[in-house]
Amino acid sequence: MQQIVAGLALGSIYGLVALGYNFIFNAVGIVNLAQGDFVMLGGYIYGGTLTLLLGLPFLPALVLTAIAMAIFGIISQRIVYYPLRDAHPRMVMLSTIALGIFLKNISLIAWGTYPVSVSGLFGQRGLRIAGVSILYQYIFILICVIILLAIQQFFFKKTTVGKSMRAVAQDRLAAMLMGIDAYKMIAITFAYSSTLAAxxxxxxxxxxxxxxxxxxxxxxxxxxxxxxxxxDITGAVIGGLVVGLVEVFSASYISSVYKDAIVFAILIGFLIFRPQGILGRATEVSL
Known part of the structure; x- marks a missing residue:
């Protein structure tokens, strides 16, 4: 039970990051290879600045981190994507790699080389079920992600901006012909993707x-x-849960040394035998 909850909690985070990849991929046809660095930057802003330096409680620090990363997402879109919007996707992907390197170096300058320790809301307290202790932090992560996904569903299905973002993701040219400002929606997509990472x-x-x-x-x-x-939006969440569960069970029953190797061995297996993934459709992508 403990491993299942921990795996689902970590997997839900991986699912959020995967959603960020997919939203940008659907909108502009590129893979933002700096997405992981956005996660790191969000962690540093929250842990290294807002909570440890300024002493803000969890909720205000979370909101300010999300706002800061949304703004950063728009800025990165203007710098990394927009000038190269008519270039080959490979060029844009290279620019996202450069952005990731830049962020790593900025984090070294701003926060140093030592890891930043952040206290959780619940410490090491947990819920005991049938003699098994489940950390409240993992339960909290699961609840937060479920609420976020529910809000996301409402946003994309019921709001004008959400519907416009979906339209641009499905067919940018058709959306523009319908009067939607595609580049504005792309900027919002980058902001949203950065917020998920944060x-x-x-x-x-x-x-x-x-x-x-x-x-x-x-x-x-x-x-x-x-x-x-x-x-595939649903596929991103399912894929994240699969990765999280495989990682936790590998660490628990095989060895934590090999948990990443096992995850990426499964990734290679999918690339070879089912490159379209669990829910994806087979398509040709030009790289």
Whole structure:
């Protein structure tokens, strides 16, 4: 039970990161390879600045981190994507790699090389069920992600902006012909993707100390996208849960040394035998 809850909690975070990948991929046809660095930056802003330096409580720090990362997402879209919007997707992907390197170096300058320890809301307290202790932090992560996904469903199905973002993701040219400002929606998509990454960083900060290693969450999110199916929103969440469960069970029953290797071995297996993922459709992508 403990491993299942921990796996679902971590997997839900990987699912959030995977959603960020998919939203940008659907909107502009590129893979934002700096998504993991956005998770790291969100963790540093929350843990290294707002809570430890300024002493803000969880909720205000979370909101300010989300706002800061949304603004940063729009800025990064204007710098990294917009000038290269008519270039080959490979060029844009290279620019996102450069952005990730830039963010890692900025984090070293701003917060140093030592990991930042962030206290969770519940410490090491947990819920005991049948003699098994389940950390409240993992339960809290699951509840937060479920609420966020519910809000996201409402936003994309019931609001004008959400419907416009979906329209641009499905067919940018047709959306523009219908009078939708596609580039404005793309900017909002980048902001939303960055916000998802920031929330992931905030929720993971008490579980893992905030450091540059937190950027590796982006690799797990990438694996979740491939396993669930590129471009499929539900697939991203399912892929994230699969990655989280595999990681936790591998660490518990095999060895924590090999948990990442097992996750990426499964990723390679999907790339070879089912590259479209669990829910994705087989498509040709030009790289």
């Amino acid at each position: 929330i992931g960083g905030v929720l993971l900060a008490p579980v893992f100390m905030v450091s540059q290693v937190l950027a590796n969450v982006g690799l797990k999110g990438f694996a979740a996208c491939v396993i669930g199916g590129w471009g």
